[in-house]
Amino acid sequence: MKVGIIGAGSIGLLFAAYISRVFEVTIYTRTEEQAAQINKYGILLQKESEQTISMVSALPITEWQGTEALTIIAVKQYQLQAIIEKINHLPVMPENLLFLQNGMGHLKLLKKIRAKNIFLGSVEHGALKENPYRVNHNGEGKTNVAVFNGDGLLLHQFSASFSKEFPIVFQEDYYKMLENKLIVNAVINPLTAILQVQNGELVNNRAYYHVLKSLFCEISFILNLEKQEEHLQQIIAICKNTAENRSSMLKDIEANRLTEINAILGFLLEEAVRQEKKAPQLEIFYYLIKGKEGERGRRS
Amino acid sequence: MKVGIIGAGSIGLLFAAYISRVFEVTIYTRTEEQAAQINKYGILLQKESEQTISMVSALPITEWQGTEALTIIAVKQYQLQAIIEKINHLPVMPENLLFLQNGMGHLKLLKKIRAKNIFLGSVEHGALKENPYRVNHNGEGKTNVAVFNGDGLLLHQFSASFSKEFPIVFQEDYYKMLENKLIVNAVINPLTAILQVQNGELVNNRAYYHVLKSLFCEISFILNLEKQEEHLQQIIAICKNTAENRSSMLKDIEANRLTEINAILGFLLEEAVRQEKKAPQLEIFYYLIKGKEGERGRRS
Numbered sequence: 001m002k003v004g005i006i007g008a009g010s011i012g013l014l015f016a017a018y019i020s021r022v023f024e025v026t027i028y029t030r031t032e033e034q035a036a037q038i039n040k041y042g043i044l045l046q047k048e049s050e051q052t053i054s055m056v057s058a059l060p061i062t063e064w065q066g067t068e069a070l071t072i073i074a075v076k077q078y079q080l081q082a083i084i085e086k087i088n089h090l091p092v093m094p095e096n097l098l099f100l101q102n103g104m105g106h107l108k109l110l111k112k113i114r115a116k117n118i119f120l121g122s123v124e125h126g127a128l129k130e131n132p133y134r135v136n137h138n139g140e141g142k143t144n145v146a147v148f149n150g151d152g153l154l155l156h157q158f159s160a161s162f163s164k165e166f167p168i169v170f171q172e173d174y175y176k177m178l179e180n181k182l183i184v185n186a187v188i189n190p191l192t193a194i195l196q197v198q199n200g201e202l203v204n205n206r207a208y209y210h211v212l213k214s215l216f217c218e219i220s221f222i223l224n225l226e227k228q229e230e231h232l233q234q235i236i237a238i239c240k241n242t243a244e245n246r247s248s249m250l251k252d253i254e255a256n257r258l259t260e261i262n263a264i265l266g267f268l269l270e271e272a273v274r275q276e277k278k279a280p281q282l283e284i285f286y287y288l289i290k291g292k293e294g295e296r297g298r299r300s
Numbered sequence: 301m302k303v304g305i306i307g308a309g310s311i312g313l314l315f316a317a318y319i320s321r322v323f324e325v326t327i328y329t330r331t332e333e334q335a336a337q338i339n340k341y342g343i344l345l346q347k348e349s350e351q352t353i354s355m356v357s358a359l360p361i362t363e364w365q366g367t368e369a370l371t372i373i374a375v376k377q378y379q380l381q382a383i384i385e386k387i388n389h390l391p392v393m394p395e396n397l398l399f400l401q402n403g404m405g406h407l408k409l410l411k412k413i414r415a416k417n418i419f420l421g422s423v424e425h426g427a428l429k430e431n432p433y434r435v436n437h438n439g440e441g442k443t444n445v446a447v448f449n450g451d452g453l454l455l456h457q458f459s460a461s462f463s464k465e466f467p468i469v470f471q472e473d474y475y476k477m478l479e480n481k482l483i484v485n486a487v488i489n490p491l492t493a494i495l496q497v498q499n500g501e502l503v504n505n506r507a508y509y510h511v512l513k514s515l516f517c518e519i520s521f522i523l524n525l526e527k528q529e530e531h532l533q534q535i536i537a538i539c540k541n542t543a544e545n546r547s548s549m550l551k552d553i554e555a556n557r558l559t560e561i562n563a564i565l566g567f568l569l570e571e572a573v574r575q576e577k578k579a580p581q582l583e584i585f586y587y588l589i590k591g592k593e594g595e596r597g598r599r600s
Binding site for chain 2: 194195197201205206207208210211214215218280281283284287288290291292293294295
């Protein structure tokens, strides 16, 4: 099977490195420079003290034709609009697309795509891009995948091809799968990014934990969650297990990058409006993060 | 008139320097060391490029007998409880007490005080304590004063004794006087302290301004404000006029000190409970600041 990967950030590089052990991979980059570097050096995957090199074909995104059996879209949610326009202008309709974005803000965009089968993925790995062709796999996890539209034959075949080294787990319900991760991200990301603290601080600091629970209640109410206590316990466990980690949104703010706030809290606020529910606390955090992004704009 | 001043922080030192130009002042300090330094060097008042020295008597607070015609209490709200116990155990009931605390959390404490006349003050000066006997008057302003309990004869006489150099303005309604400052503090202080930004950023950054207005609406609702637009315009004007300033709460957080959050948002949250109103956004900011204070505790 030929696999295309669009986007050569930390997740794109990580997937290219592991998938190329099983299938023939082409990775599509934003810049020609990055494609040239990957073609020259391969992708260097660092895991603990072990380093492996995967020789992968790289091309600038302008060269993508959508002819691979499966294309994995590993760009940020806020870069998706441009990719979707590209998909809809391909000469041939692509067969299978797998979208790996965080949050749920992209679901409404996916409805506009011309493609035979559309799949969704939720990535639980930790990865850090160290340079254009080098990625550090610093958090072992799994990837959940599910069918959004069309049939899942190829997705079943694809996910069954990977071992424990890089587990890809087929899920029946894409909505539950994404919702589960959204809940965690919607609580941990904005709080840590605004407070500039590590994940563990949210459960170790009594006052922060109060805010965490309060925010979680508002989210539960919007998503009409049934098993609230289970979800809360999951959030607490993740804060404890990743106590020393800085969340992706905190890292984005620190690095003056755009965050995924629209995909996460933006989606929840739209849901609140749709259901005519109030979400005063989510709204506060949405605008606080937007403001931090604005500081970034003015600084640069 | 003999005037006692309890507390030799920035406001205590500032008041001692100016009042000693008109009346005989004794300043009461927490430590014997500070009293000794003030007795040795006087109080150095820096205003722009001009420096003046005021020779003022200083004694440790343990020596205070409450015999001065007027005693000004210039400690933080969270240090007030101990002072009140001291007042209520004086051999002779003091005549006139003027309390300069921020917020409105102290009003309920003042009802328990044994004293003939109780006055309240609201300080609009900017002052920075640079060492135990040196204060920088870096923001010109005025002091509003009003009667809380008893008669205001002495307060009238006292306030009339000061010129434009250090204006003390008599106000009829102590509640409106404190409320006015509380509204400003309740919006600007927690927001700037959590976001770690200067005052001007709250109106220059569109997303932060959205949060500012949203928080102000909740406060208006709790205080049943009639002239909302006037108050909002006042807040905006202060943010613009002090655009480069770091709020007192931000400075407290940066210096790992306790903040005045209980006196400000704590008071508003109690009001919300009393009136059976919801205040989800104030509650968030209350706990975020409490959490920041908690980080401080654990760091030290």
